[in-house]
Amino acid sequence: MTDVLLPPRGTTSPWRSTPFRWLLTGRTLIGLGSAITPVAMALAVLHLGGSATDLGLVVAAYALVDVITTLFAGVLGDRFSRALLMRGAAVLACLSQAIVALSLATGLASVPMLAVMSAVNGALAAISGPSSRAVLPQTVPALALPTAVSVLRLSQNTAMVVGFSLAGLLVGLFGPGWAIAVDAATFAASAVCFAAMKVEPLAEPAARSVLNDLGAGAREVFRHTWLWVLIVQALIYHLMYGGTQGVLGPVLVTRLFGEAAWGWALAALMVGFMVGGVISLRYRPDRMLFVGTAFLVLTACFPLTMALPVPLPVILLGAFLHGLGLEVFSVNWDLAIQQNIPPDKLARVFAFDQVGSFVMRPLGLALTGPVAESVGERSWLLATAAVMTAATLMALLPPPCAICDASPEQPPCTTP
Template sequence: MTTTVDVAGPGAWDSVTFRWLLLGRTVSGLGSAIAPVALALAVLHLGGSATELGLVVAAYALVEVLTTLFSGVIGDRLPRTLLMRGSAALAGLSQAVVAVLLITDQATVTLLAVMGGVNGALAALGGPVSRAVVPQTVSAAALPNAVSALRLSQNTAMVMGFSLAGVLVGFFGPGWAIAVDAATYAVAAVCFTAMRVAGAPVVPHQSLLGDLGAGAREVFRHTWLWVLITQALLYHLVYGGVQGVVGPIVVTREFGDQAWGLALAALMVGFLVGGVITLRYRPRRLLLAGTVFLSLTACFPLVLAIDAPLPVILTGAFLHGLGLEIFNVNWDLAIQQEIPPDKLARVFAFDHVGSFVMRPLGLAITGPVAEALGEHTWLYVTAAAMAGSTLLALLPSGVRNLTRDSAGESTPPVSHPVSTIDESATSR
């Protein structure tokens, strides 16, 4: 497998528009990491039970999944920067309402669940378009660095946000922590308003369901795309329960409560290191390389299954994050390279739903299945499923042979003659 590094031509950082996008997504990512911690503690401060907390979190997740596909359709119809700043502004307003309710002691668990659903819908509205807009902010040669930089900055923001959330709640209360989240959305909206992007393709549209069907057909037109989305379904079905249920039980029982926090920290360090690597590592066959690295994710459940010492468990968590991040960068780049611009938001929406729709089911079944089979047996099954599905994903030639389109090294996708709309004309 050969590797190339682009050293000529303008980089992503040379684009002012990309810098605004990077800043906006980083700041909103910081707030998005603070919010779930603050919300969970807010529910508990209100006397909510574990079941009520689960319902509040589920309201966000369920509405986000249900809304994402349709937000992909909207993201391919309307100017993407308009949707980004609109969703950020409304999310900031929504979180400000939650903050005021908590600070003034007017909040209830039911109200938090309703507002969680609202925020889930707003997150879905802005999510696919914030990924689809990236090729409009940089040159084709700078796209790999842009994808890597965005993911690295957001992962860094998440690490900082998780750490900051506990401090904010501990010193000021959950309401003020949510207020910080609202402020980050407001800053992101300003950043997205400052963006000036090139014209986006405009094609004749069908009905909402018709456009959704066109997005689905685009997904199934590419074997590598639907194969790896299917692999993600299985990954999240089995791994969600490892991180959310079995993993904490096994690790804390053997090594204490702090050990699980260390394991998650090692996971995030793996993400950060993987992001740094992708700034320079440019595999020619990007999905082959990415999927090989994805197989490292099986290391985490495997070391948990074998009762490994804590340093080995931390290493397994690190390798999980490292492999997943290298895959994610190559995956995002493959989609942005191969999918027609007028269908990008819809395809990213299908990717998001395919990645996470099975996670709630996995969380629900993990406890009963692990009790029936035994925790360690289930961890072995999970590791085998993650490694096996990754290896099976390498069988189609489309996954193995898809090559990087960088600096003219491979033939770009066929473009369709379409008109364009200048999104900067909609900016204030």
């Protein structure tokens, strides 16, 4: 039996759990490095003479492979050691990012090469993604789970604020290669943390085919109305917003306010995440998914402010409100899934959540550059804000049973 140091079952604090502390440290380190890379990669493509369309293709390569790999990663996360998958993915991601950093530092990089390595990193992120979320209930007792979800997200978001804030500075002083080298180092350190994270293994799964496992995960998703309704809403959100953050934002804000400004905008976004996380530590609404979904209306503020002829502080405010609204929703969303899905299906459900949410993001990333060039950058940003608002309001339109409380005391509605 694995030696797992957990706090007493009656406590609501996750801090006395040694596995939770290792998980928290590892995921926080990854959050720090992963915040630096998008800024460094965007500026690297631009430094190589790439256009908005080229940047969109590089980011889309990551997103496409991530989506393709995630469903199988969910099956792996319910069959094998989640800690082992996380550790292996971190080691390989360290090597992959080191190759990217070296190619940029030596002048050997090209836009196609960055696209290929972006796809590799997308696959590695997919392998660890479902497991890194599903392993949380194995590290803390049930009563500590709400606090653990909030603390984990708050810590990651804090690290990403630091990462986004440093990204522009690192690129400006040392170049994008050295900035991505920092990401490689954080993956190496996180692999050490995940190696030290000892968790109780799940029961050995029955021998089934991959397709049977995927079918069982899909049935679990469609058994909960609140689950598939909000996955569809997220699909629309990422289709429209992915290109705003991955393509138009860096191009437009950098052109108007300088390279450091985009790092500040992403830092403001993450400060919003932090404030939303602090709010979620203290604020637990009865109808947590309904309230969380209502907060998503704030996400339209970021593309809206970038579409208007406003000074940089207004854009930073829009980014902050975006992060705040998204984080209040995300904490309640993660908690609802953790509390209502059987442990042996958690990785698959998180995989379907991720795939359903992000499946259209590669298309949005690839098309944003050409469409924005055709209709105008500001017009497309206004359209993005309008669609994001409409999608959120439509998710709130079904009767309360569709976006229900999803709490153990009040089980989620399963009405079609």
